[in-house]
Amino acid sequence: MNKKPEKNLLEVKNLTIQFKSEEGIVKAINNMNFSIKKKEKVGIVGESGSGKSVTSLSIMGLIPNPPGEITEGEILFKGNDIVKLTNSQIRKIRGNEISMIFQEPMTSLNPILTCGFQIAESLMLHKGMNKKNALSRAVKLLESVGIPDPKNNAKRYPHQLSGGMKQRVMIAMALACEPEILIADEPTTALDVTIQAQILNLMNKLCDDHDTSIILITHDLGVVSEVCDKVIVMYTGHVLEQAATKELFENSFHPYTKGLINSIPKITKEKYRLQEIKGMVPNPTEKIEGCSFYPRCEFAKEICKKEKPELIEVQENHFVRCWLYR
């Protein structure tokens, strides 16, 4: 490979994932394309069922098969296709070069192991440290994520910590091996706002310090605008819009993105009536011929019902999947 300065760290090309269910085949992701560079922070936003979490699981090689299957496309991490790797090969990447923070710190930590040991585990596995060194490194990591009295807290069990502290432990664990990419799947959704602000600041700072890229998955557009450089908007497994964060919020094109931004209650001087998007997210087993958003779209035209629009670049680095912009 030639050494370009702006090399893509991760490239997702034409990714299609489907799940078999009793009601038929569900396409969770349709022809998804995106890339992430070193230090870049990408946000994936969407409502429930839009396929944002499936995207993150596929990058970690965690799509359960069966029922899930990657039917098409590739996920290139530093030039290697993750989809084609064997289990033992992917285990060397998972938790080491790409790691993940999950939504609920209560359920994603092991309740019968101490916090310190859970962090040390990945250091022993990936970095070949002995237990003693790994444990003392874990204490340092706990200190770096702002856990008070890290030495004693390392010996405590998850249930002895508050929600915010548990999420700090998760972050310490995810960053233990200094990964190149951190995937954060709704990292602050279960937390109170004042704690959310602490955790977002911490995540931002640590990733800046170590040049870590972030893929942030969330339904909260506010969180995205505080963390990310680039935003991908998903709906029923399709990318509807993709742009730089500032561009997306100031100059969004897709009716869904616009609707989403306007339907969030904001604190403004005068109260106003919230703009709503009519209808609801379609059932994933439902087959929609044309654009998946047309049943809820106020600008829907004849063509929207019949043909799926392509994702096209309407402006530099601003992609939209909509017939209005053809």
Place this chain on the structure above:
Amino acid sequence: MNRDVLVSVRNLDKNFKLKKTKANPFTSLKAVDDVTFNIYKRETLGLVGESGCGKSTLGRTILHLIKPTEGEIIFDDINLNLISKKEMKEARKKMQIIFQDPSASLNPRKRINEIIEEPMIIHKTQDKKGRDKKVNELLNVVGLDAYHKKRYPHELSGGQKQRVGIARALALNPKFIVCDEAVSALDVSVQAQVINLMKDLQKQFNLTYLFISHNLNVVYQISDRVAVMYLGKIVEIATYSQLYESAMHPYTKSLLASIPKVGDLKKESKMVLKGDVPNPANAPKGCKFHTRCPFAMDVCKVQSPELKEYSKDHFVACHLVK
């Protein structure tokens, strides 16, 4: 604004007894601590706070779903402490509640029409024919098609289930509805629909809401006045414009600052609070917020500030505010 008081909460306390164990040395938890405020007719009073601050307990105590330890609730000129069971049942018709999780608050084995008509059966307000008519009316009012009434809750989406919850709450023509995190489990696009629906219904049926939520944005958009709660205490009550222009309490200010704002890019100098919310069973002495307050003074550690009227309709409990 119409200033007739509908609900008056006076010096309300709610203590829960805790079992003393090795892990938990505390025997009681003050979930609601000396709370006093009024809710006026046809207004929406928002109640915000973080998890564990007692906002749901307060909502349920106001409805007497939980008996208060001390203090009283005057609902529609009736002191709920002093009435008999029979009178209480009568009063219950006028007060309803909508819960957070629509899947958990609808009986999975009942059809939608059975769920909505149940309050009318319990209170014997209508005969079968009248109930059927009312169910159709209510479905129409909350924006659900009539064919949904023979369905079961699991066949509906989250937003539709919440509409059923609202229809059930309206079945007895109540005056007052406690909305306990009524839109928190919904996706944003659906959340906006339900908020707008609730605002419309309020006008149509002259309802009074106590709107409980952890989300200040939502509370702000729906409320006429907002009460902010921290560890069982009301720390500030203000109209929405007072809140926007001149929030006084450091906790309210930090709540406002902590909310990630859409389109507001990477701002650094936010007023981010240090530390966690203390254990409510072992709440700090004095002002309960002093352990996290950036402006805490010596007096805050010993003396609990009273909720005082700072300007018209604007109450603050803070030693900084004179």
